[in-house]
Amino acid sequence: AVHQGLLAEADPLPGLHLDELPQDGIVLVLDxxxxxxNVGAILRSAAAFGxxxxxxTGRHSPEATGVLAKSASGALELVPxxxxxxxxxxxxxxxxAGFLTVGLDSEGxxxxxxxxxxxxxxxxxxxxxxxxxxxxxxTCAVVAxxxxxxxxxxxxxxxxxxxxxxxxxxxxxxxx
Numbered sequence: 001a002v003h004q005g006l007l008a009e010a011d012p013l014p015g016l017h018l019d020e021l022p023q024d025g026i027v028l029v030l031d032x033x034x035x036x037x038n039v040g041a042i043l044r045s046a047a048a049f050g051x052x053x054x055x056x057t058g059r060h061s062p063e064a065t066g067v068l069a070k071s072a073s074g075a076l077e078l079v080p081x082x083x084x085x086x087x088x089x090x091x092x093x094x095x096x097a098g099f100l101t102v103g104l105d106s107e108g109x110x111x112x113x114x115x116x117x118x119x120x121x122x123x124x125x126x127x128x129x130x131x132x133x134x135x136x137x138x139t140c141a142v143v144a145x146x147x148x149x150x151x152x153x154x155x156x157x158x159x160x161x162x163x164x165x166x167x168x169x170x171x172x173x174x175x176x
Contacts, residue, residue: 016080018090022052023098023120026168030056031087031136032127033157036063040071041158042125047075049165050174055090055122058083091139094122103132103140104164106154112144112164117171123164128157 021027028051033039039056046054069076084090091101100117103124124140126132137143146163148155155163169175 016053016082018055018082018084018093019097021055021082021094021097021099021120025050025052025119025121025174026165026172027052027094027099027120027122028054028161028165029087029091029094029101029122029124030054031124031132032057032130033125035128037071038128038156038158040069040073040076042161043072043075043079045158045162045165047072047078049162049169051079051165052120053080053082055082055084055087055094057087058085087133088135088139091122091124091136095139095141100142101140103137103143104146104160105132105137105143106145108143108145110142110144111147112167113146113171115142115144117168119172119174121168121172123161123168125157125161125164 026049028042028046030039030042043054064076095101099120099122101122101124102112102115104112105126124132124136146160
């Protein structure tokens with residue numbers, strides 16, 4: 001990595017546990033999003049929209065490296081990341097805890113801007129190219145899409161996250 005002649009050793013940032021998730025606002029759930037640039041951009045948008053936490057798996061997700069931190073532009077320190085061993089089980093626990101789990105997929109039943117939403121809200125984003133895995137999709141309470149007026153009907157996952165967060169925060173009255 002590019003450096004300025006300094007080396008710093010640091011402990012990992014403290015994280016939350018799934019049972020410590022705040023019962024208000026929005027949480028993002030990342031289903032095997034592996035590109036550190038995308039995860040960093042998602043973190044930056046999450047910090048801008050006041051996301052309470054990001055839930056991801058320990059496997060099939062990037063480590064908090066310099067690339068991710070640089071892409072996040074300071075947001076890595078602002079949004080807690082919860083690593084879970086099993087996303088299906090974690091989504092089930094979130095459903096039981098009262099979260100509305102909304103998977104985002106271009107084949108979703110309704111447009112996110114029209115689906116009834118309530119807090120606590122968990123927006124679930126799928127991997128680049130593959131989208132949501134089948135078990136993840138089945139565990140979400142709702143699978144919604146974001147209708148696009150142009151010729152291309154899908155967005156890069158980090159752009160989709162920003163748009164979904166705008167829709168979610170606006171509809172929940174969290175824009176402040």
